[in-house]
Amino acid sequence: MTFPNLFAHIDGIEAVLVLDKDGTPILKLPSADVVDRLDLRTVVPSAQTLQDQSSRMHLKKLKTVVTYWATRQIITYNVPPLVFIVAADTNVNTGALVNLYNDLQKVAIEDLVNKS
Template sequence: MTFPQLFSHIDGIEAILIRDKDGVPVLKLPTNEAVDQLDLQTLIPSAHILQDQSSRMNLKQLKTVVTYWSARQIITYNVPPLVIIVAADTNVNTGALLNLYKDLQSIVSETLTQRA
């Protein structure tokens, strides 16, 4: 399975940004322009701060962060070594988006093993 196939069955997803551990964009879906128009890059620092604070308080590492911004919900998945940010309409089922975490883990591990 690929990233576009995984998200294709959920209506209302506007953009997906995948970044590596250094913050460099790896993939922008559906287009670079769609991701840049939503300015998803500005949301990364706040999600990163939440993850840092969680680890400092000896809590488990955050897998996902859900935020609402403008008329969108933003889901940030921490799937080492990648961070995946999904912008979706507020009418999209948040639970369905959160349940994608295990699928994202398998896609990332398959992709990394194929490249190794």
């Protein structure tokens, strides 16, 4: 499965932001304008704080963070060396979004990391 086709079966996804390990955006879908308008980068510090707290409490590594805004849900996936942030309508099945983690791992290695 290729990265663009990964989200095709889930209706209601508004935007996807992919960051490298330093937090630099490397991909914005469907366009940079949409991702910037949703201001998805503001979610990253909260997700990183949760990850830090999780490791301090000696819990397993945090893979996904689900947050809700007024009209959308934001799922943050920690797929080293990348971070994926997906914004979707609140009517989208959250379980389907969370289950994308394994597919994102494969795609991150095959399509994004190996080609850079």
